[in-house]
Amino acid sequence: MxxxxxxxxxxxxxxxxxxxxxxxxxxxxxxxxxxxxxxxxxxxxxxxxxxxxxxxxxxxxxxxxxxxxxxxxxxxxxxxxxxxxxxxxxxxxxxxxxxxxxxxxxxxxxxxxxxxxxxxxxxxxxxxxxxxxxxxxxxxxxxxxxxxxxxxxxxxxxxxxxxxxxxxxxxxxxxxxxxxxxxxxxxxxxxxxxxxxxxxxxxxxxxxxxxxxxxxxxxxxxxxxxxxxxxxxxxxxxxxxxxxxxxxxxDGEGAEKLITVRVAGAYDVSDARLAARAVAGSALWKAAVHGNDPNWGRILAALGYSGARFEPERVSISLQETVIYDGGAVPFNGVALSQAMQAAEVVVEIDLRAGDGAAESWGCDLTEEYVRINAEYTT
Missing domain, CATH: 3.60.70.12 (L-amino peptidase D-ALA esterase/amidase)
Structure with missing residues (x-):
């Protein structure tokens, strides 16, 4: 270039x-x-x-x-x-x-x-x-x-x-x-x-x-x-x-997948940023992405401690374009969704239904290679 x-x-x-x-x-x-x-x-x-x-x-x-x-x-x-x-x-x-x-x-x-x-x-x-x-x-x-x-x-x-x-x-x-x-x-x-x-x-x-x-x-x-x-x-x-x-x-250390988190309907932009970053940065969710595990509870938990204002019973969460939570648990094909998570990019879309704020955040999966790289960084 x-x-x-x-x-x-x-x-x-x-x-x-x-x-x-x-x-x-x-x-x-x-x-x-x-x-x-x-x-x-x-x-x-x-x-x-x-x-x-x-x-x-x-x-x-x-x-x-x-x-x-x-x-x-x-x-x-x-x-x-x-x-x-x-x-x-x-x-x-x-x-x-x-x-x-x-x-x-x-x-x-x-x-x-x-x-x-x-x-x-x-x-x-x-x-x-x-x-x-x-x-x-x-x-x-x-x-x-x-x-x-x-x-x-x-x-x-x-x-x-x-x-x-x-x-x-x-x-x-x-x-x-x-x-x-x-x-x-x-x-x-x-x-x-x-x-x-x-x-x-x-x-x-x-x-x-x-x-x-x-x-x-x-x-x-x-x-x-x-x-x-x-x-x-x-x-x-x-x-x-x-x-x-x-x-x-x-290209995060040891990464195999890009995680994209899109938040809409936040109380304001600041809340949207908080929510998106919390999910993208959750070690539990990053590990789940690595294992192709559509464990939506980890997403909801990250939203809950993010500092963003919302009511859990109003939230909607989609993973790879599949709704997995809408004010509560919803049925979905776990095997098919796990297969969809094997893609190079895993996308989480969240609607907090609390306002007009929107933001994106990006992270990566947590792999064994990340631990190896940082365990041996100076040795």
Missing amino acids: YLPKGFLAGATASGIKPSGKPDLGVVSFLEPAGWAFVATTNRAAAPCVLRGRNLYSRDVLLQGLVVNSGNANCATGEQGVRDDARLAELAAGFLGAAADSVLTASTGVIGVPLPVGKIEKGIGNIKLQSELDPFAEAILTTDTRVKLSEQRLPGGARVVGVAKGSGMIHPQMATMLAYLFTDALVPQEELRRNWPAVAHDTFNQVTVDGDTSTNDMAAIFSSGLSEADGVLFWEAVREVARDLARQIAA
């Missing part, structure tokens, strides 16, 4: 990952870019997140992005802060930009010093190009595949997104590293006004395992080189973000 006008990217294997896979990616902004940014609410946030917040508060334009994978540079003390600043300096030198115009990000194991020396030696090997795929590969950790998405606007402007995320994902912010690039001419003030709501409705509705990462961030960057209709632009942004969110959920 190719970047919009005004952006070039590249990647290399600098030796951070023992596997020798690509682990350092850079995006060059050929023109100073407007941007918007949201980051994790985890109190143990990594230096890259703290630095990003500082840049954001100063309202500067950016000229680059650098991401390393395989090392989170988190819980590494003052040395970690210095190492993150050095990462920005190295990328800025490579790009011919000022260090304060480069956003940094790190992802990987917590508590291990960032091997800046390896980055110093490796960054010069990066070849910048319009293709985004090498960068998309370099930011992965336990992901099994790259995550890319694109929308084209009338007149030629484009919105292109890239993300990584597989484990330690739970709604608090944007729940991963996710970056959207556009050549649409959009003022920075407008980006910052609208981007948080996009992240809230998409990335914040992803849950894999109930853990919120220390390094999560999501950002959008605009080179401003193409004209675009504002309404159509934000529709495209939302679609790219939604697509990336679904890809992240489907």
